[in-house]
Amino acid sequence: MYRMLLKVPQKLLQTAHYIELGSYQHWPVLIPQRIRLYTYEQIPPFLKENPYITDGYRAHLPSKLCLRSIFIMSNETVNIWSHLLGFLLFFSLGVNDLCTVLPASGANREDYVIYTIGLFCFQVCMLCSVGYHLFSCHCSEKTCRRWLSLDYAGISVGILGCYVPGIFYAFYCDAFWRQVYLGTVLSLILAVFCAQVHPHYLSNDWKKIRMGIFCCVAGVSVVPACHWVCLTDGLASDIVKLFLPRVLIMYLIAGSAFLFYATKIPERYFPGQLNYVGASHQVWHILVVLMFYWWHQTAVYIMRFRHSQPCPPQSRSS
Numbered sequence: 001m002y003r004m005l006l007k008v009p010q011k012l013l014q015t016a017h018y019i020e021l022g023s024y025q026h027w028p029v030l031i032p033q034r035i036r037l038y039t040y041e042q043i044p045p046f047l048k049e050n051p052y053i054t055d056g057y058r059a060h061l062p063s064k065l066c067l068r069s070i071f072i073m074s075n076e077t078v079n080i081w082s083h084l085l086g087f088l089l090f091f092s093l094g095v096n097d098l099c100t101v102l103p104a105s106g107a108n109r110e111d112y113v114i115y116t117i118g119l120f121c122f123q124v125c126m127l128c129s130v131g132y133h134l135f136s137c138h139c140s141e142k143t144c145r146r147w148l149s150l151d152y153a154g155i156s157v158g159i160l161g162c163y164v165p166g167i168f169y170a171f172y173c174d175a176f177w178r179q180v181y182l183g184t185v186l187s188l189i190l191a192v193f194c195a196q197v198h199p200h201y202l203s204n205d206w207k208k209i210r211m212g213i214f215c216c217v218a219g220v221s222v223v224p225a226c227h228w229v230c231l232t233d234g235l236a237s238d239i240v241k242l243f244l245p246r247v248l249i250m251y252l253i254a255g256s257a258f259l260f261y262a263t264k265i266p267e268r269y270f271p272g273q274l275n276y277v278g279a280s281h282q283v284w285h286i287l288v289v290l291m292f293y294w295w296h297q298t299a300v301y302i303m304r305f306r307h308s309q310p311c312p313p314q315s316r317s318s
């Protein structure tokens with residue numbers, strides 16, 4: 001330990017001190033002054049969400065120290081950084097799409113709008129999540145709850161970001177159904193936003209209802225997906241053969257992400273051993289980034305297909 005202290009710059013030593021990370025003693029981390037980590041038993045009741053994460057909690061911090069805690073190793077570090085990097089990924093994809101991909105694919109004004117909406121939604125989702133995981137250690141319970149609502153609102157916005165390009169390109173040649181489904185999805189997401197205003201929405205009693213609402217909003221997508229297969233001459237048509245496997249992979253990623261989120265696997269089987277790395281919420285975060293990325297690539301693929309094969313003359317596209 002003494003040898004390690006010598007390597008630390010003198011200036012940092014004046015403003016920081018070492019503390020033990022609860023039972024996790026394998027890597028001593030330099031922690032800015034006034035930030036300490038707590039065990040599950042020590043944190044306030046409103047932070048007690050996952051008993052299998054036994055240590056490494058930040059708590060009782062003012063906003064400034066919540067922000068500074070981004071640089072310490074706590075049980076939220078991977079959660080914060082995974083979605084911060086996710087935000088940077090979708091931001092760069094957005095710049096790349098607008099400057100390179102879309103002009104090269106002969107995109108029209110509608111394509112630009114759809115891509116901008118989709119990627120903007122993904123970025124909002126990532127930033128809301130970063131905000132929640134960064135400020136969940138705030139000393140005020142009210143502030144924590146506000147950030148939690150914002151995290152949930154971000155998930156709804158992320159789902160919307162998947163629906164918009166999906167429905168737009170699936171019903172590219174059928175303006176009627178495109179408008180019906182886009183309108184329905186938008187109303188659904190708005191209804192979820194309204195439900196969040198309910199005083200019980202964030203309570204632990206409503207945990208299952210919350211999960212149910214998100215499952216419904218995402219699961220409803222089966223309806224336009226099946227309708228799209230029927231409208232495009234069933235499983236034999238080229239476009240269905242090309243894109244249905246991609247849609248199924250999307251459901252597979254979304255399903256496994258939700259499974260990790262809801263079951264708290266694997267930390268449930270290794271309580272206290274996955275406090276910092278490898279917990280279910282971190283897997284959920286990484287799968288969400290993967291899912292959005294997969295859907296974005298699928299949208300690029302289907303847009304190029306739509307531009308290469310014009311709509312049949314009897315279609316209701318205009």
Ligand SMILES: [Zn+2]
Binds near residue numbers: 079281
């Ligand atoms: Zn999260």
